[in-house]
Amino acid sequence: MATIASQIILHPVVSQGLKFGGTTLGRDKTYRALQYFSRFFAWYLINKGDKIEAARWSALKAHLGTARKLMRLGKPMEHLQAALRAAFSSSPALETITTIARQLGYFGYLSYDAIVWASTIKLINVTKETAARVQKRAFQFWVAGIAFSLIHGALKSLRLAKESKALKASKTWGEKDLAEEASRETRVAQITAARNSNNAQLALDIFDVWIPASGAGLVNLSEGTLGIAGLISSLLGAKAQWQSVNGKK
Template identity: 40%
Template sequence: MPIQQIVLHPTVDRSLKYASTTVGRDKVYRAVQYFARFLAWYLKRQDYNNKEIIQRLSNLKSALGLSRKLMRLGKSMEHLQHATKALNVEDEFAKYVTIGRQLGYAVYLFWDTFSWVHSAGVYKFQQIKRINENAYKAWLMGLLFSIIHGLYKLHQINSQRGSLISKAKIAETSERSKDTATLKKERKAAIRQLIQDVLDCSIPATALGYIHLEDGLVGLTGFITSIMGAQSQWKKVNGP
């Protein structure tokens, strides 16, 4: 039966497996949220006559943003656990930047909880503006530490790769070729994460007024990094 073939298709199975993860769903919601933000800005900029469509896109953006905040409740504890585990890292520099990154994300999600409470109407905070600013500052701090860690990791990978290439010229072995391929893969992943972090920095930096980007550009940036994150999560769940 055609319906059975569609329902039982491997792609559907992998999609369901991906959607069963909280991170997977969050990346999809985030992509739609930021694309709606970009599209609403674009239509408004083009003087689109149907104002109702623009309002619907804005409502969609707000609804998804609120839903994602709810999904993140309690996630700050996960980052605190990662920060605690990082204490066992032998590399001192990597240890402290990892702790800084995880603490930044943990504090961001802590303040983000209050933001959800306010936005959901559970309780209205008079200092909601300051709460949101604290959240954005913590998010930006986490991203900056992540960028520093990414640059440091790239430096380490390049050093190891250079050493392996030099040794390979002297004695070519399958083991060294395998190590070189592994480092190449790690380098590609590190560069990808670095690009994602740099792009994501524009979101809290714009919200805090440190840089001035148009709403559409922020939306487009968020959409791009969401797709990048979704691809990474897909590979993590379903393999390459």
């Protein structure tokens, strides 16, 4: 019995899960997935007419949302630092501009989001109208951040595709070119990894953008649709974080 228990408790997947959960981002992605599943499931139950059970899931969604806002209180400064670092990077001009704009968009979103959190827990007292305006402005900054992220991803995808095509066209053969070929293959591998990472971010942004767009009044989507979109983007983010902390590509 002790052997079976040790095999379960010390199983590599359990250890990997603990390592994933030991990171702030890992916990946030887990809470976010539960939050958006709750959003979808509450909508589903309401449509079935089960309002009592739906209220439980709506409460879970609300509490997880508040908890996640608390976890993000220091994030605005991180995005300001990222914007400043991007300004000194050697990336192409348009990619640099869209990166800075993206980070500033997220800075604005999280700054207003902190005010929403403070209002929710009654740390500050604002009228319902003011709270609604602050929440809408947060969504507007979030939309802007994701929009610039999508533009950045598209620009980067085009650049990497051109570089990959040029490298493949320059392929040489022969023993005298072995060193050059090894260097080229290394660069091809780097570009492939960068393209995979960029495509993953694009997919995440495509699912995420509908949430703030709906909150800002730009689109009108059901709670169920937004819940599914948020759940998928959360799982994509969780997958990337799992691979990062566990050393997998």
